[in-house]
Amino acid sequence: MRKLEVGYIDIHDIQFSNESKVENGVLFVDKEAIKKIVLEDENIKSCEVEIARPGESVRITPVKDVIEPRCKVEGQGGIFPGVISKVTTVGTGRTHALRGSAVVTTGKIVGFQEGIIDMTGEGAKYTPFSKTVNLVLVMNPIDGLKQHEHEYANRMAGLRVAAYLGELGKSVEPNEVVSYETYGVKEGMEKYPNLPRVGYVQMLQSQGLMHDTYVYGVDAKKIVPTIINPTEVMDGAILSGNCVSSCDKNPTYIHMNNPVVHDLFAQHGKTINFVGMIITNENVYLADKERSSNWTAELCEYLDLDGAIVSQEGFGNPDTDLIMNCKKISAKGIKTVIITDEYAGRDGTSQSLADADPSADAVVTGGNANELITLPKLDKVIGDLSPIDKIAGGFENNVLEDGTILVELQAITGATSEVGFNCLSAR
Amino acid sequence: MKPTFKIVTNNPLVVRELTGQYTVEFVDGTYHDVLVALRDQIHKGHRLYSHPLSGSVKPNETPYKSVLISIKPQSLDMDSVEMIENSIVTCDKFPVKFPHMPDSMREDFQVIDATLLKGALSQILFE
Numbered sequence: 001m002r003k004l005e006v007g008y009i010d011i012h013d014i015q016f017s018n019e020s021k022v023e024n025g026v027l028f029v030d031k032e033a034i035k036k037i038v039l040e041d042e043n044i045k046s047c048e049v050e051i052a053r054p055g056e057s058v059r060i061t062p063v064k065d066v067i068e069p070r071c072k073v074e075g076q077g078g079i080f081p082g083v084i085s086k087v088t089t090v091g092t093g094r095t096h097a098l099r100g101s102a103v104v105t106t107g108k109i110v111g112f113q114e115g116i117i118d119m120t121g122e123g124a125k126y127t128p129f130s131k132t133v134n135l136v137l138v139m140n141p142i143d144g145l146k147q148h149e150h151e152y153a154n155r156m157a158g159l160r161v162a163a164y165l166g167e168l169g170k171s172v173e174p175n176e177v178v179s180y181e182t183y184g185v186k187e188g189m190e191k192y193p194n195l196p197r198v199g200y201v202q203m204l205q206s207q208g209l210m211h212d213t214y215v216y217g218v219d220a221k222k223i224v225p226t227i228i229n230p231t232e233v234m235d236g237a238i239l240s241g242n243c244v245s246s247c248d249k250n251p252t253y254i255h256m257n258n259p260v261v262h263d264l265f266a267q268h269g270k271t272i273n274f275v276g277m278i279i280t281n282e283n284v285y286l287a288d289k290e291r292s293s294n295w296t297a298e299l300c301e302y303l304d305l306d307g308a309i310v311s312q313e314g315f316g317n318p319d320t321d322l323i324m325n326c327k328k329i330s331a332k333g334i335k336t337v338i339i340t341d342e343y344a345g346r347d348g349t350s351q352s353l354a355d356a357d358p359s360a361d362a363v364v365t366g367g368n369a370n371e372l373i374t375l376p377k378l379d380k381v382i383g384d385l386s387p388i389d390k391i392a393g394g395f396e397n398n399v400l401e402d403g404t405i406l407v408e409l410q411a412i413t414g415a416t417s418e419v420g421f422n423c424l425s426a427r
Numbered sequence: 428m429k430p431t432f433k434i435v436t437n438n439p440l441v442v443r444e445l446t447g448q449y450t451v452e453f454v455d456g457t458y459h460d461v462l463v464a465l466r467d468q469i470h471k472g473h474r475l476y477s478h479p480l481s482g483s484v485k486p487n488e489t490p491y492k493s494v495l496i497s498i499k500p501q502s503l504d505m506d507s508v509e510m511i512e513n514s515i516v517t518c519d520k521f522p523v524k525f526p527h528m529p530d531s532m533r534e535d536f537q538v539i540d541a542t543l544l545k546g547a548l549s550q551i552l553f554e
Contacts, residue, residue, distance in 0.1 A: 110535035147538055207481055208542040221546055244483035244539075284481040285495070285547040316480035316517065320510065343485075345520060354480060354517045 003181045004231035005094045007073070007174030011101040014051050014133045022168045027069075027101050029135060029165070037160050038137060043145050043153040048138040050382045052104070054131055056119045057379035063115030063413045064105040064151075064243050065158050066129050066251040069098040069165035070236065080236040082217030083156075084163045090235035096169040102132040102253055103165065105158035106383035107139045109150050109210065115246035115413040121376040126415040126423060129253075136382045137161060148209055155241055159252070180231050180265050182276065185303070192273040196306040199275045200230065200260055201296055201329070202419075203321055205242045205249060205313040206281040212241035213250075213313075215279060221288075225280040225295040227303075230261045238279070242313075247369045247415040248341045250313055259420045260311055260339070275303050280325070282318040289321050297328035311339040311419045315369065319354040330359035341366035341416035346408070366416040367424040369409050377403025432476050432551070434544065435468070436493035437461050440537035441544060449548075450498060459518055461492045466511045472500030475507040477547040479514040484539055486518035490528070491540040495547055 010025055017028035031049045038047040052058045070079050075093010078085025104117065117129045124130035139157060141150045183191060204213040206221035213220040215228075215238055228237065238255040250258075261277065268274040280296045283289060300308050308329050312322045322338055329336045338360055342352035348368050398406045409415045414422055433450035434441060437460065442453050454461045462479055469475065476495035480486065525532070 110539065147535070148542075205483075207483075208546040209539060211483055211543070221550065242483070245485070249483070283546070283550060284477050284543055285550040286476055286478060288550050289478070314483050316485070317478040317482070320478060343517075343520070350520050351516070354513055 001181055001183055001187065002092050002229060002231065003179060004091050004234060005177055005179050006234055007094060007096045008099040008176045008178070009096060009169045009172050010175045011098045011133060013053065014101060014135055016051070020165070020168055022098065022172045027098060027165065027168070034161055037164055038139060038157045040160070041153045041157060043142055043149055044139050044157060045142045046140045050136040050138065052119050052134040052136055052382060054119055054133065058119040058382060059378045059380070059385070060104055060106060060117040060134065060136055060382045061115060061385060062106060062108065062383060063117055063246060064107060064109070064154050065240050066253040066413065067103045067158050067162035068253045068256050069101060069103065069162045069169070070256065071096050071163070071166035071170050072235065073170055077235065079163050079166055080159050080239060083214065083239060084159050087216055089232065090237055091229045091231035095235055096166070096172065096174060098165060098169050100132055102129060102134050103158055103162040104129065104134045104136045105139065105154055106136060107141070107150070107154045108384055109147055109154065115243050116375070116407070116411050117413050118375060118378065121378065122373055123375045123412055126373070126409060126412045128414045128421055128423060135161070135165070138383055151210060151241065159239065180234070182229055182231060188273055188275060192269060195269070195271070195273040197275045197304055198264065198272040198307040198309065199300060199303055199305045200264055200277045201300070201308055201310040201325060202277060202279050203310065203312050203318065203325065204238065204279055204281050205318070207284050207317070210242055210244050214239045214241055220281045221283050223279070223281060225278055225292050225299055227299060228277050228279050230265070230274070230277045233258055233261060245315065245369070245410045246413045247410040248314055248366060248418050250417070250419060251413065254414065254417060254419060254421045257421070260309060275305060282314065282321045284317065289324055293321060293324035293328050296325050297332055300329050300334050301332045305334050307335040307337070309337050309339065313418060315341065315343050316354050323355040323357045323360060326360045327357050337362040337364065339364045339366070339418050339420065341418050342368045343370050344368045346370050346372050364420070366418050366420065366422055367409065369416045371409045372406060373409060375405040375407060431498055432495045433498045434493055435461060435465055435496055438491040438493050438537050438540045440541050441493045444541065458486045458490055458492045459515070461494065462511060462515045462518055465494055465496060466515065468496060469504070469507045469511050472503055473497050474501065474504045475510055477544070479511055480517060481543045481547070482539065484536065485521050487521040488524045489536040489540060491536050493540050493544040
């Protein structure tokens, strides 16, 4: 048996202070210490640090990543293995999380920009990160820095700051401790002989600049499908390097708190035997799609699964990977459910996916990313509002005279999350 | 070994950077025009090597598209036919977003398209 305990420390506010610490549910942050961590990278010229609280008239844009501060308390390895900590396998022992808080990175990497988090108003209803207290890093690169280096600098600074803040919770008594147990193949068979064997297939975005995901520091376009223990992701084994069309991309925060993983654990030993998790990629090269979907289906069969849940990341080209996975896993006699979102046009009447197959007969949707919503004018913008007509989901002249903004849902960070980390529902 | 694929693109950055190293076929037109040029060749037996809808920047939001296709026509590949036809349908769902695009933004879209293409090129071990 492998066990990870996660101690959740509830954070209800972040305040600047001359000492960084966690006390009575407040995360006190030494702003200068944060700046120093960010500016360790010589490619970052300057940095501002801001706080955005739920309910405040604040818009954060363009959002690059959202990260939950965590630290390892017991067990091997450290948080964000292969990137911030050594590459030791994680997912056992004890981890502390500063629940309710997040580090948000922002910066203008290319002309069209991604991601809006509104802390109040209509937009706040659609993003899960209007409910977290956010420490926002506004980073400015040195002149002439190329897009790739800029993206890297931005991504790494967010992780360094999240790891620093996470450490502040190391000796704090958590409000709740949840234990996640997984078993080897034989042990699980013996323990739950009568429960259906269910696995989770997570597809990772892996196409190129601002479309990448990292597994223990490895670019996911370079991996072949593999089995990962679902507790590993809670320690930051999977990291986001993608934010284009941010509604259905998984920021690092969502990887660490993946609802599919959590819901499967909630049923583990009761209605199902949660056998494990398979990660696969979504590459541009068609032979990669064939190889990865073949191999994913083989791994599902190898694990003797009765059922598989497949979550997609993104839209368009990944629809092909999704349908290939669904077809091939179903063909092995494994009941398959896919989780996706839709680009069904502003009126919702267009074909939702770019690919389809009769085997995709059990589909969960995160919502229609083309749906148009109106965001009110807010008092403060953290980041840069100027690219707002250029983000995916924005369009020319979408800022009206009274300051309200028309956007498609795809501009809102996490709005149509394909792992279900969102607020949309048909209820 | 000589590559068995070529690049069909309307992205001038790709033409500048990769001509000489690979066979590059320039389409002087829109995203839609690139897909149609691909479709015509696929109907003649060329085979798709990379996905025509790569990237999360939507068709017609980015004006640029670069796709890998086999140099030589073979027998008709139905998977390629289906993929390109579906891609054209999807592309036409998206209206052109920035009719008056500033040059700096144009360059950024070129860079993104080029990195997606290079991602596919880096994965080609044999063909």
